[in-house]
Amino acid sequence: MGQHPPGHRHPIFARVYGALAPLTEVGGGARARRELLLGLRGSVVELGCGSGLNFRHYPGAVSRVTALEPEPMLRRLAHRAARRARVRVEVLAGVAEHLPFPDGSQDAVVSALVLCSVDDLAGSLKEVRRVLRPGGEFRFLEHVRGPGVGGALEDLLDPLWSRIAGGCHLNRESDLEVARVGLRVEELRELGTTVLGIPLPGPRMLLGAARLPL
């Protein structure tokens, strides 16, 4: 795996996100992240870990987190956060579309605000399905296209937004794609129409758990 997956350098976005995202921890972000990770155990892969805001919220029953992050500046911050985590966290350069793990090797995969940004949503979720053991869980905290006028506004803003926000798309329907690739969605809870406390034009924020059937 190369040190800098091509096409994933977003130095301005990384600087802004690295500085501002920790502020969402007090606006409901920490609670949402804790809930995202609650009850996980064993070996976990985290997709697009950014600056590593999830790391301190992993429960002690998790034996090892392997966190992938393609953006070099965010990855440096993640390495720092990994050293402060209470569970073992290894940070690697990598993308969700090519997970460097054998088939059926992971107890869980975690994604927080990443499915909006991957280049290939279906391909990434097929990789999640491939690396999960039967009965393994996919946990996600993701914003998806909102209904009505909010959704239409997202469609309108998306081309500009994705340029300034490191490739994030406002109007994906990632939850539907999770089910489409054959993961069984067991929980789906709407957290509201802000992204971790930041009011955006109308995305729905979802906390979900899906399982690879036995």
Ligand SMILES: C[S@@+](CC[C@H](N)C(=O)[O-])C[C@H]1O[C@@H](n2cnc3c(N)ncnc32)[C@H](O)[C@@H]1O
């Ligand atoms: C909005 S940030 C979220 C970061 C972190 N998960 C969090 O919760 O704070 C989106 C992240 O997805 C990463 N990303 C973008 N494309 C990706 C891909 N194809 N595979 C994995 N991660 C990707 C970005 O580099 C960035 O770190």
